[in-house]
Amino acid sequence: MDRQTSRVHSREVEQATKDALKRRGVTIEEIAKIVYEMQFPYNKGLTMEHCVESVKSVLKKREMQHAILVGIELDELAEKKMLSAPLQQIVEADEGLFGVDETIALGAVFTYGSIAVTTFGHLDKNKIGLISKLDTKVGGAVHTFLDDLVASIASSAASRLAHRTRDLEEENETFADIPPEDTVPEAKVKGART
Numbered sequence: 001m002d003r004q005t006s007r008v009h010s011r012e013v014e015q016a017t018k019d020a021l022k023r024r025g026v027t028i029e030e031i032a033k034i035v036y037e038m039q040f041p042y043n044k045g046l047t048m049e050h051c052v053e054s055v056k057s058v059l060k061k062r063e064m065q066h067a068i069l070v071g072i073e074l075d076e077l078a079e080k081k082m083l084s085a086p087l088q089q090i091v092e093a094d095e096g097l098f099g100v101d102e103t104i105a106l107g108a109v110f111t112y113g114s115i116a117v118t119t120f121g122h123l124d125k126n127k128i129g130l131i132s133k134l135d136t137k138v139g140g141a142v143h144t145f146l147d148d149l150v151a152s153i154a155s156s157a158a159s160r161l162a163h164r165t166r167d168l169e170e171e172n173e174t175f176a177d178i179p180p181e182d183t184v185p186e187a188k189v190k191g192a193r194t
Contacts, residue, residue, distance in 0.1 A: 014065060042165065047180065113163070115158075123154060
């Protein structure tokens with residue numbers, strides 16, 4: 001098989017990721033609320049729009065897209081009772097010693113450095129905003145992977161903003177001085193896809 005013809009285009013993977021999150025009731029805005037809560041105390045002039053842009057940028061990363069697609073697929077298969085025993089029962093119950101969900105989500109945050117890793121740990125423990133809602137077992141919904149994936153996205157987006165804060169400080173600026181689309185440090189690099 002020709003390796004080139006078997007590749008999935010980036011736009012297709014990105015769209016599939018957005019579709020999967022939407023299908024599961026997760027919006028960029030809900031994730032951005034978590035980011036805002038985490039970063040507002042440290043960033044003068046930070047707006048929800050800055051946080052939304054940061055979340056959108058995180059969702060363009062292949063590592064994050066792959067983690068989301070795998071995790072959501074496993075949650076959905078568990079809801080349909082399509083996993084083999086005993087994995088079905090473990091995922092469905094979100095057993096405490098089952099750490100694969102956190103491992104997949106944590107693997108995706110490594111792209112954003114140690115601050116993203118520590119922020120993920122904080123969100124995993126404290127279940128802020130949408131993460132708490134997803135972690136609560138209501139009805140037949142299974143969100144064993146999704147709650148951790150939302151924490152992964154939010155911690156990555158918060159880390160991006162923290163790094164951008166440092167860039168702004170060096171220029172004697174704050175988030176009040178830049179439009180949301182300039183939250184991406186690479187925004188000024190010609191030809192960079194942000």
